[in-house]
Amino acid sequence: MTEPYLTIAHDTTNEKVIKKSRFICSIARVSSDEEAQAFISKIQTENRKATHNCFAYMIGDNDQVQRESDNGEPSGTAGIPILESLKLAKIHDVAAVVTRYFGGIKLGAGGLIRAYSNTTTEAIQQAGLIQRVKQATLQITVAYSQHDSLLYYLKENNLEVAGEEYGVNVLTTVYVNEDELATVKQALTNRFNDQLQITEGPKRFNEIPYQN
Structure with missing residues (x-):
C-alpha cells in the first residue's frame, strides 16, 4: 500500500526563544522551484535585519527537488535539520524558512541543530496536515426514470456529486478516488444493468484532514 500524499493544511509561522535568540519558522506550500525561491525571498x-534566514524545501510526488541552506550558520547545523524535519513529517511540496535573531549567547552545533529542527517541527504541527487524494470525475448519463435510484445509490456509497445537467437525460458528475475507479464503474454497470453511459472527465486533488 502506498503512503498517503501529505502536505500542510495552512501556511503558518512559529516562534521560539532559545537562550535569548529568536527562531521564527515560516512554512508554506509551494509547487515549484520558482514558488519556493519567491517565498524564501519574501521572508528574507x-x-x-535578522542574523540568518536558513531554509529547506521539498517539491514533487517523490521529493525530486530538495534544497537547503545554512545561510551563514556553521555547516550542517540549520538547513539539513530543517530538511530532515520536513522528511520526518513525510510532507511534500513545502518550503520552510527559519529566521534567527541572535541573542548574544552561542548555542553550539548541537544546540543549533535542535533549535532549527524543533522550530520547524512545531511549525508543521501548528500548520496541520492534509491528505491529497487524486480523484477522477465520472460523467454518468442516466434516464429520468432511473435518476432517483442513481442518486440514492451514490449517497449510499459515499460518492460525491459534483453537479448535474438536465436535457433529454440527466448528466450526473461524481468524484471517485482514482484507485477505486475501475471498481466503481463496474459496480454502477452491474447495479443499473448496463443502462448508464459512463465516461471519465477531468481529474482533481481532493484535500481531506489527516490525523496520524
Missing part, C-alpha cells in the same frame, strides 16, 4: 526581505 521581511526579516532583512
Whole structure:
C-alpha cells in the first residue's frame, strides 16, 4: 500500500526563544522551484535585519527537488535539520524558512541543530496536515426514470456529486478516488444493468484532514 500524499493544511509561522535568540519558522506550500525561491525571498526581505534566514524545501510526488541552506550558520547545523524535519513529517511540496535573531549567547552545533529542527517541527504541527487524494470525475448519463435510484445509490456509497445537467437525460458528475475507479464503474454497470453511459472527465486533488 502506498503512503498517503501529505502536505500542510495552512501556511503558518512559529516562534521560539532559545537562550535569548529568536527562531521564527515560516512554512508554506509551494509547487515549484520558482514558488519556493519567491517565498524564501519574501521572508528574507521581511526579516532583512535578522542574523540568518536558513531554509529547506521539498517539491514533487517523490521529493525530486530538495534544497537547503545554512545561510551563514556553521555547516550542517540549520538547513539539513530543517530538511530532515520536513522528511520526518513525510510532507511534500513545502518550503520552510527559519529566521534567527541572535541573542548574544552561542548555542553550539548541537544546540543549533535542535533549535532549527524543533522550530520547524512545531511549525508543521501548528500548520496541520492534509491528505491529497487524486480523484477522477465520472460523467454518468442516466434516464429520468432511473435518476432517483442513481442518486440514492451514490449517497449510499459515499460518492460525491459534483453537479448535474438536465436535457433529454440527466448528466450526473461524481468524484471517485482514482484507485477505486475501475471498481466503481463496474459496480454502477452491474447495479443499473448496463443502462448508464459512463465516461471519465477531468481529474482533481481532493484535500481531506489527516490525523496520524
